[in-house]
Amino acid sequence: MTTGLLAAGAAGAARVSDGNARGVIYLPGMPTGDTSWSRLRRTLWQPPRRHGEQPQERVVGPLELFYDLVVVVLVAQAAHHLATHLSWHGLGEYAAVFGLVWLAWINGSLHHELHGREDARGRSMFLLQILVLVPLGAFIPDAGGERGAAFAVDAGLLFAVLAVLWYLAQRGDAPGYRRASFTYVAMTAAAAVGLAGSALLPDDLRVLAWGVIDGAYLAGFAAIISARWLRAATITVTDSITERFGLLIIIVLGETVTGVVAGLAETPIEPLTLAVGLVGVTVGFGAWWVYFDFAGHRAPKAGHRVAIRWMYLHLPLTATVAAMGAAMVSLVEQAHEDRTPVATAWVLCGGAAVVLVATMVLATTLQDWQSRRDLYRPLSRASLAMAVLCLTLGFLRPPPIVLCVVLVVLLGIPWGFAVAHRFRDEEL
Template sequence: MSDSAPEPRPVTTEAVPLGTGTRRWLFHPPRRHGEVDTSRSVSFLELFYDLVYVVLIGQAAHTLAEDISWRGAATFAVIFGLIWIAWLNGTLFYELHGREDGHTRSLIFVQMLLLCLMAVYVGHADSDDGRVLAALYALLLALLSYQWYSVYRLDLPELRRTPRRYLIVMVAGIIVTAASVPLSADVRLAVWAVFVVAWCGVEFVILIFWRRRPSYDVVTETMVERFGLFIIIVLGEVVIGVVNGLTDTERSALVTTTGLLGLAIGFGFWWNYADLVSRRLPRETGHYLATWIFTHLPMAMAVAAGGAGMVGLVEHATDHRTPVAVSWLMGGSVAVMLLTTVVVLPTLEDYDRYPSAYKSVQVALVAAAVAALLAGWSRPAPWLLALTLLLVLFATWAFAFVRWLRQGSLINERSAESR
């Protein structure tokens, strides 16, 4: 008798008829509420989906760069809010209920087709193009509502209350946006603004009640990563703004230096978000998850607006003082980015473990936001404004870095060990 181990038997699987396998792949139902896959990673399809939003946000930011005014900023904020709501719905659906199958892929690609068509009209949403944009947005909301309904009808009765409320708000959004099609441009924008504020407010409350006594966990590392990737998407507008400004301006040492300082502001955005917020899990219960999610809207909007302001900053690089609108846009963008970070920090899972470190960082962020607003108000030369805002962002990061070192180690490392 041989002492060697027996050879393993080949693994055999039962053959599935082609028709049956195809039907399963194309019509596999989504995951129900509670069936959260905590072990998955961000897929190529999700990255592809997010790339479509680069075009939408780019169009909106380009329009703001051409018209930095109160009306231009208000229009940009409304359009960005619509874009973010669509992204949030698509992202959360895939995170909570999507599968790697033909059914999920097909619905996402249909969404991407609608989003690409919307991008054609986003740049002139405050004109007659807004009519087509409203119609396309209503179709997109209808498709997203169908997806959420496909989950709702599979859910256990005891888990249907929150999805039902969510669907009611989605249907109301379809009605409102569709009804805005025949309105005049100004009235339509006002309706959209009310819709964005109301939708976020109502869904914020629904999410709080849902998480008051959660029956299952929904926060995963992939969810946190998707929100971080969206911030990276809008950071791309900073790079585009600098490049467009340098392309359209007669280049000199001063103009180039101003552009590079502006680009470094984008680095400061990334550095603060990456080390203070990114890859840190938010808390599951109470208002924390809702706050974490919806604070990302003004945060991302501020970064994108800063990218739009880069064009004016570079184009006026040789001026003795930065134009009023450009100066306030840049200072305000940095201030909002810092203040939203202050709001996000208490929602993080490890906030209570290092309260003294986090609270001191919050104080520093508020002080830096005030400094950014003062810089915008004082209107120094463009290069000096860019340098000042860069130093403000660097100072907050440096303060946090030193504060955490005094705690014994970086919070990033402790967070990784605690997972």
């Protein structure tokens, strides 16, 4: 026993001596976990990555997918509201709300891509955003009415959180990037103040203010990245970013199926109603093959301006796909009508036209646009022609089953054109 105590005392004295050498005092029996704790803290709670440290090869993690699913819940809320308010006013409200949700998503996604790490801090930052997003989703169905003020305050809080996240990342930036980072933080904080302040406005003016904030934020982001005097860091569209944008399109395409199922659930299922629903799902599938056959999961050309165009073009694509899903409800419910309802026809046919045109404009940002000119140039003209025919179909408003079948054909023609081009090349 005495020997053990003497050994413990000797060890304690050694700790005191070692601690004094480093300016730290240890007493006998005091735990010596300071170094271990610091190492653990550095492992679990690392500072944000600096600009330029963005990994070029990274796999999209399950936490990012969970975050995307939370965002899609908000998109679904907006689409479901649009399904019962298919009008110009409803479309305007949908566009303003969707724009804010998409801007929040791209902020969170780019922040993690540029500065985030796979540690407890990164998880906590995503959780913080999710906790603010959840009540925002609950306010969306009545964002243009009684819950508009609550939506505005919560959206302001969300952008304030994003501003703080970007500020924390900005503090560790290299001096050359701090001016651009500070400008972006200030812009995001201004958006937060504007959104919270819109709670004081009447309903219609409040929704209009959201639309103005959407447009101003998009313009400001592009200006900050493009301004040479700010020396902003170039955004590189990595494989993980390409995958995230494509995955969001895939998940949102599920709204076309949700819309058909909702329509079938509200009406007696008869042969014609079921046929309209199933062909409606095929229309959504057609939007999928247009995007992924010609633009999805493909790297854009180098350059920050190209990267901005590539990202921004996904906004109308994603919003349009979700809106088409909302129109499916009315399409199925009105399956026996002699003519498709005006709003339903224009959302579906106009949406198909947007998918065709936006996908081809998106293709101009891709590396394949140069390397496969013989395919993409004539394909873009064919897609434009099909888009015009889609709009003509919306003007004619044939019965729902006819409208759906023709839309499937029009969306399939560019794909058939590409297949024929491939076979021709193989024969040559």
